[in-house]
Amino acid sequence: MRKKLVTNVGQLVTPLGGKFRSGSKMSDLSVSEEVTILIERGVVAGIGESSDFSGARDEAEIIDAGGKPVLPGFVDPHTHFVFSGYRAKEFQMRLQGKSYEEIAREGGGIASSVASTREASFSRLKKESRKRLKSMVRFGVTTVEGKTGYGLDKETELKQLKVMRELGADTPLDIVPTFLGAHSIPPKYSDRREEYVNFVTEEVMPGAAEREAEFCDVFCDQGAFTVEESRQILTEGKKVGLTPKIHADEIAGTGGAELSAEVDAISADHLLKASDEGLHLMKDRGVVAVLLPITAFSLKEDYARGRYMIDKGLPVSLATDFNPGSCFSESIPLLISLATLYMDMTVEETITALTLNAAAALDRADQIGSIERGKRADMIILDAPDYKHLSYHIGVNSVERVIKGGETIWKRPGPQF
Amino acid sequence: MRKKLVTNVGQLVTPLGGKFRSGSKMSDLSVSEEVTILIERGVVAGIGESSDFSGARDEAEIIDAGGKPVLPGFVDPHTHFVFSGYRAKEFQMRLQGKSYEEIAREGGGIASSVASTREASFSRLKKESRKRLKSMVRFGVTTVEGKTGYGLDKETELKQLKVMRELGADTPLDIVPTFLGAHSIPPKYSDRREEYVNFVTEEVMPGAAEREAEFCDVFCDQGAFTVEESRQILTEGKKVGLTPKIHADEIAGTGGAELSAEVDAISADHLLKASDEGLHLMKDRGVVAVLLPITAFSLKEDYARGRYMIDKGLPVSLATDFNPGSCFSESIPLLISLATLYMDMTVEETITALTLNAAAALDRADQIGSIERGKRADMIILDAPDYKHLSYHIGVNSVERVIKGGETIWKRPGPQF
Numbered sequence: 044m045r046k047k048l049v050t051n052v053g054q055l056v057t058p059l060g061g062k063f064r065s066g067s068k069m070s071d072l073s074v075s076e077e078v079t080i081l082i083e084r085g086v087v088a089g090i091g092e093s094s095d096f097s098g099a100r101d102e103a104e105i106i107d108a109g110g111k112p113v114l115p116g117f118v119d120p121h122t123h124f125v126f127s128g129y130r131a132k133e134f135q136m137r138l139q140g141k142s143y144e145e146i147a148r149e150g151g152g153i154a155s156s157v158a159s160t161r162e163a164s165f166s167r168l169k170k171e172s173r174k175r176l177k178s179m180v181r182f183g184v185t186t187v188e189g190k191t192g193y194g195l196d197k198e199t200e201l202k203q204l205k206v207m208r209e210l211g212a213d214t215p216l217d218i219v220p221t222f223l224g225a226h227s228i229p230p231k232y233s234d235r236r237e238e239y240v241n242f243v244t245e246e247v248m249p250g251a252a253e254r255e256a257e258f259c260d261v262f263c264d265q266g267a268f269t270v271e272e273s274r275q276i277l278t279e280g281k282k283v284g285l286t287p288k289i290h291a292d293e294i295a296g297t298g299g300a301e302l303s304a305e306v307d308a309i310s311a312d313h314l315l316k317a318s319d320e321g322l323h324l325m326k327d328r329g330v331v332a333v334l335l336p337i338t339a340f341s342l343k344e345d346y347a348r349g350r351y352m353i354d355k356g357l358p359v360s361l362a363t364d365f366n367p368g369s370c371f372s373e374s375i376p377l378l379i380s381l382a383t384l385y386m387d388m389t390v391e392e393t394i395t396a397l398t399l400n401a402a403a404a405l406d407r408a409d410q411i412g413s414i415e416r417g418k419r420a421d422m423i424i425l426d427a428p429d430y431k432h433l434s435y436h437i438g439v440n441s442v443e444r445v446i447k448g449g450e451t452i453w454k455r456p457g458p459q460f
Numbered sequence: 461m462r463k464k465l466v467t468n469v470g471q472l473v474t475p476l477g478g479k480f481r482s483g484s485k486m487s488d489l490s491v492s493e494e495v496t497i498l499i500e501r502g503v504v505a506g507i508g509e510s511s512d513f514s515g516a517r518d519e520a521e522i523i524d525a526g527g528k529p530v531l532p533g534f535v536d537p538h539t540h541f542v543f544s545g546y547r548a549k550e551f552q553m554r555l556q557g558k559s560y561e562e563i564a565r566e567g568g569g570i571a572s573s574v575a576s577t578r579e580a581s582f583s584r585l586k587k588e589s590r591k592r593l594k595s596m597v598r599f600g601v602t603t604v605e606g607k608t609g610y611g612l613d614k615e616t617e618l619k620q621l622k623v624m625r626e627l628g629a630d631t632p633l634d635i636v637p638t639f640l641g642a643h644s645i646p647p648k649y650s651d652r653r654e655e656y657v658n659f660v661t662e663e664v665m666p667g668a669a670e671r672e673a674e675f676c677d678v679f680c681d682q683g684a685f686t687v688e689e690s691r692q693i694l695t696e697g698k699k700v701g702l703t704p705k706i707h708a709d710e711i712a713g714t715g716g717a718e719l720s721a722e723v724d725a726i727s728a729d730h731l732l733k734a735s736d737e738g739l740h741l742m743k744d745r746g747v748v749a750v751l752l753p754i755t756a757f758s759l760k761e762d763y764a765r766g767r768y769m770i771d772k773g774l775p776v777s778l779a780t781d782f783n784p785g786s787c788f789s790e791s792i793p794l795l796i797s798l799a800t801l802y803m804d805m806t807v808e809e810t811i812t813a814l815t816l817n818a819a820a821a822l823d824r825a826d827q828i829g830s831i832e833r834g835k836r837a838d839m840i841i842l843d844a845p846d847y848k849h850l851s852y853h854i855g856v857n858s859v860e861r862v863i864k865g866g867e868t869i870w871k872r873p874g875p876q877f
Contacts, residue, residue, distance in 0.1 A: 129845065131852040135807070138800055138851075173877070178856065180875045214877040341854055343801065370854070377794065377855030383555060384760065390552070428546065434555075435548040437758055437787070438794030438855060439595065445875075452877070458597045458862075458870040460590070460631040 085448035116185025118401035121362035128159025192226030502865035533602025535818035538779030545576025609643025
């Protein structure tokens with residue numbers, strides 16, 4: 044693998060204040076002008092002035108950044124990208140004001156995704172999921188978390204994990220698999236909740252751990268799993284090596300934030316209704332708050348209290364929540380617009396949330412999420428004069444080149460005129 | 461120019477109910493499956509089944525739509541894309557809650573765009589504007605209106621028009637130029653408003669008409685031009701052949717909607733504070749209501765009453781309002797999301813608003829805005845199983861190919877994996 048030099052970097056923008064940087068703030072970015080970056084074996088080997096690398100220039104492949112901003116590749120730490128079947132009809136019904144119950148009666152809701160995903164062949168599921176990753180790459184995403192949870196049976200949950208493992212091997216992206224067997228109680232278990240929880244922990248979870256799932260997640264909320272059930276699932280997960288994550292306090296404040304601190308979760312996600320006390324506990328335990336504003340936009344709900352959490356010192360991350368139901372969107376530009384316009388986060392905090400803190404939510408802050416010596420050379424070049432255009436250019440993708448492990452995996456072309 | 465056949469069209473989606481279709485509604489779309497489209501000399505020459513065109517197949521260039529939806533190219537009937545200088549700093553100040561006055565004191569506001577646009581050389585202004593058109597094309601836009609108004613002096617207003625004329629010739633897009641000399645009162649005229657209005661009508665307007673401006677627009681609102689001043693400007697414009705358009709009732713309901721009906725404007729735009737009476741008069745005169753929800757999103761204002769207007773029978777269109785200040789966004793996907801999620805417009809109405817009614821707002825509904833025999837072959841192919849994904853796929857661009865006058869002007873590539 045040839046050395047590479049990223050030359051003519053107009054702004055090298057990288058977060059200083061992430062979860063693991065005590066004494067620094069999420070708003071602390073390092074912005075250096077006229078920088079050159081040396082990449083060796085897919086890793087950042089040096090950052091300096093052009094003259095520092097004159098020796099390497101002859102042998103290295105040159106990536107000319109054209110005087111533009113270079114940032115770490117974005118990390119999307121909460122998605123459900125492995126599913127089959129679309130729910131456009133249900134989305135229309137929701138726009139018409141139909142209730143969740145009406146939609147469910149018409150065959151919508153999560154049950155519809157579960158049915159299609161069970162039915163889909165492995166190759167079809169993999170093909171559909173791969174296509175979605177391509178769209179994410181265009182938005183500058185270089186690492187993607189993905190959850191199971193559209194199987195709710197052993198075979199399909201493991202099929203989803205296999206899709207993720209193979210896509211991690213077949214594509215240049217890093218795919219981080221999370222086991223979410225406790226996404227919903229399947230209808231046939233509705234009167235036997237305890238049995239389903241035991242099924243998940245005893246029958247499916249060990250296989251999920253073998254299939255290289257890294258995290259165990261649970262939808263802990265009103266109408267989903269109780270705090271007690273969630274505690275059982277996450278505790279059993281830890282025993283087989285799965286680090287806890289929680290869908291917490293989205294619909295009602297049932298105590299998900301508190302539980303995330305109790306079980307030492309790596310992240311608690313959603314948090315629209317999280318209590319002050321729960322957030323305080325999260326802060327003390329260093330649980331990353333993963334906020335999902337596109338879901339709130341899509342469901343026309345209030346946004347999570349991002350400003351409050353940052354002011355209280357929580358490590359805040361942002362993710363798309365890409366899924367076929369509540370949030371069929373992998374749009375990083377929309378995510379940035381919502382965070383900066385509607386959650387009172389600054390563009391600098393938003394960048395940290397999408398890079399270093401997102402990496403922390405996936406236990407990878409030592410490897411990715413910033414452009415520093417020794418970290419993976421995952422970076423994006425923006426077609427903009429300044430990194431602030433990420434928020435100023437509302438809803439428009441500014442990414443013109445995506446570099447993963449030193450290799451260019453996407454470059455935006457034309458049109459030619 | 462070779463004949464073309466667009467084959468394997470999964471859904472041919474085209475509006476039936478636009479401004480000029482009495483008895484039809486904006487929600488009326490024609491959706492035909494398994495269609496083939498014949499294009500001759502840049503115009504739709506036939507629509508039918510594959511077998512209808514077996515004779516043409518040998519000589520024609522084949523454009524395989526891959527079973528996907530094909531729609532008319534989008535028309536963006538309200539933009540300010542010809543400017544120099546960005547206002548990202550001002551956007552940050554606004555996010556921090558700084559007032560309009562504070563921003564103006566720091567050198568922001570429209571005065572900043574006027575200064576940069578005056579200063580920019582013709583070639584620089586053209587280059588910057590051309591780049592913005594490329595971004596619009598990626599969103600499926602094939603016809604763009606553009607306004608002057610960042611000159612407010614004769615030389616720069618005409619420079620903006622010349623940029624648009626040359627870009628209309630140099631690029632495949634249709635560029636529709638609007639003269640907006642009455643965008644703002646320049647500071648040096650602040651005590652001599654009447655003199656500025658006379659300057660615009662007597663000194664600049666005749667040159668604008670010679671430079672092929674088609675429309676005359678005025679920012680009729682509180683803090684901008686009064687109804688009386690606007691009437692004078694639009695009436696003088698008509699005398700030199702410029703059809704009236706109005707920025708109406710955005711900040712306050714000063715009577716812009718009423719004036720648009722009185723002067724037979726082709727459109728009244730913004731309309732956040734338009735009165736019921738004004739809207740009623742617009743309906744009677746067939747004035748198109750051009751709504752600009754991304755501006756409201758960007759300024760955190762309420763949205764215009766799109767649902768009410770449609771229910772009252774007004775022809776409603778949507779536009780981006782792309783400009784460097786209040787709305788630095790040319791994002792059609794965001795526009796669609798806001799219309800469908802936050803303005804209670806259906807996806808079908810939104811499509812009509814962005815095609816046939818947008819064409820009507822530019823007096824071109826006989827040439828573009830739908831896919832019909834005899835109309836320009838301006839169309840887009842979506843990378844989606846159904847046209848409803850335009851709203852379901854929130855904030856994400858579904859356009860994978862853009863055809864203008866029968867020629868493919870953009871095709872979305874990879875990434876390859």
